[in-house]
Amino acid sequence: MRNYKLEAIVIKKRNFAEKDRILTLFSKEKGKTEALAKGSRRPGSKLAPYSDLGTLARFYISRTNSIDIVKEISPIFVPEGARGNFLRTQKISYLLKFTDKIFEVDESHPKTYFVLKSAIQQICEREFQLTALVFLANCIDELGLEPELFVCQKCRRKIASKEKVVFSPKVGILHRSCDAEGNPEILENETKLLRLIFNSPYEKIVKAKVDEKIFGRSYQSLLKFVEWHFGKVLPEGAM
Numbered sequence: 001m002r003n004y005k006l007e008a009i010v011i012k013k014r015n016f017a018e019k020d021r022i023l024t025l026f027s028k029e030k031g032k033t034e035a036l037a038k039g040s041r042r043p044g045s046k047l048a049p050y051s052d053l054g055t056l057a058r059f060y061i062s063r064t065n066s067i068d069i070v071k072e073i074s075p076i077f078v079p080e081g082a083r084g085n086f087l088r089t090q091k092i093s094y095l096l097k098f099t100d101k102i103f104e105v106d107e108s109h110p111k112t113y114f115v116l117k118s119a120i121q122q123i124c125e126r127e128f129q130l131t132a133l134v135f136l137a138n139c140i141d142e143l144g145l146e147p148e149l150f151v152c153q154k155c156r157r158k159i160a161s162k163e164k165v166v167f168s169p170k171v172g173i174l175h176r177s178c179d180a181e182g183n184p185e186i187l188e189n190e191t192k193l194l195r196l197i198f199n200s201p202y203e204k205i206v207k208a209k210v211d212e213k214i215f216g217r218s219y220q221s222l223l224k225f226v227e228w229h230f231g232k233v234l235p236e237g238a239m
């Protein structure tokens, strides 16, 4: 039996046997992985307080022939700032569910790990308007599915300023005159916002202040894109 250490975020937990839990962890090295936290539902268990969703910790794990076993948890960040705050808790829960749904086990996604970690901390402390949106964009990008935002996907011409464009949840933007599917129009500022979130470093984007209406519309566009590619992951109006 070999031991290893993992810095990871708890993205899912489910009850197992009588007193145990199976934790789904998301780490920089391994991406999504599962481990058994024995006795963690027993009152007073030293694993109990740190097996909460959104907890960032160092996990000391034993490799076994079946599921690996958590021996010890040393917390780095516990999402206490979200406790008792329904909206914050809900937002974090969406991010975790989304991560769990779209990534496969044992595939490393270091950028997503970094962004998820920052997003949880930000939502707990002082929320930035764009945190969750940027997180979605990052995941899409890491899976190589980024929507096209500069060139019309039909005629291959570059989109010029003031041209009427629509957003297709399959591929990205198209001239309205090139679209045969009746996709919804998107405003120039929405295109700008989507370009910003897909092309700038995380730290820069989350600090941008965006008009509520543009934010809402861009979010809906991106959500439709996500749903087309991954199926329904998030409830209507999430984030």
Ligand SMILES: [Zn+2]
Residues within 6 Å of the ligand: 152, 153, 154, 155, 156, 157, 174, 175, 178
């Ligand atoms: Zn076109």
